[in-house]
Amino acid sequence: MASECLDALLIYLRKARDQGLLREDLSPENATRLLQATLSGLFHDWLRDPEAFSLYKYGTQLVDIQLRLFERDSASS
Amino acid sequence: MASECLDALLIYLRKARDQGLLREDLSPENATRLLQATLSGLFHDWLRDPEAFSLYKYGTQLVDIQLRLFERDSASS
Numbered sequence A, B: 001m002a003s004e005c006l007d008a009l010l011i012y013l014r015k016a017r018d019q020g021l022l023r024e025d026l027s028p029e030n031a032t033r034l035l036q037a038t039l040s041g042l043f044h045d046w047l048r049d050p051e052a053f054s055l056y057k058y059g060t061q062l063v064d065i066q067l068r069l070f071e072r073d074s075a076s077s
Helices: A003-018 A028-048 A055-070 B001-018 B029-047 B053-070
Strands: none
Touching: A003 A028, A028 A055, A028 B029, A028 B053, A055 B029, A055 B053, B001 B029, B029 B053
8 A cells, every 4th residue: 555545544543542532552553554454455355356345335334343443432342 | 365264264253252252343244354354455465565574473463453453351441
C-alpha cells in the first residue's frame, strides 16, 4: 500500500488514541499495520476474482468488524 | 486463499468459541474472514517485495496482535 495511505491511516489512528477511543493495549502503529494488511488482503482477493464477492458490501462489513475490535469501549465479554 | 485453509481456520475458531475464548460479539465465521484477509494481505505484500520485511518476524507479530483482539478475556480498557 502506498506510504501516503499508511501515513493517513496512522494520523487517524493516532487521533483515535488521543481521544481515548483505541484499546490501550493496541498502539496506533500496530493498528495501522493490521488495518493495512486487512485492506491489502481484501483488495488483492477481490482483484483476483471480482465476481467472488462485493468489495463494497463485504469489504465494508469486514473493515467495520476490524475497527470495532480496535475500540476501547467495545465489550470483549 | 484456498478453501481448505479457510475451512481449517473456521474449525479452529469454532473450537475457540466453544471453549469460551472468542469475544462474544465476534462470530467464528467473521473471525475467520478477518484472519484470512489479514494473512492474505501479509502474503501479498511480502511477495511483492520480499526484502521489505521479514514475513516470519513481522507476520508473526501481526497475527499475534490480530488473535489477541479476538480474545474474550483480553482487556479492552
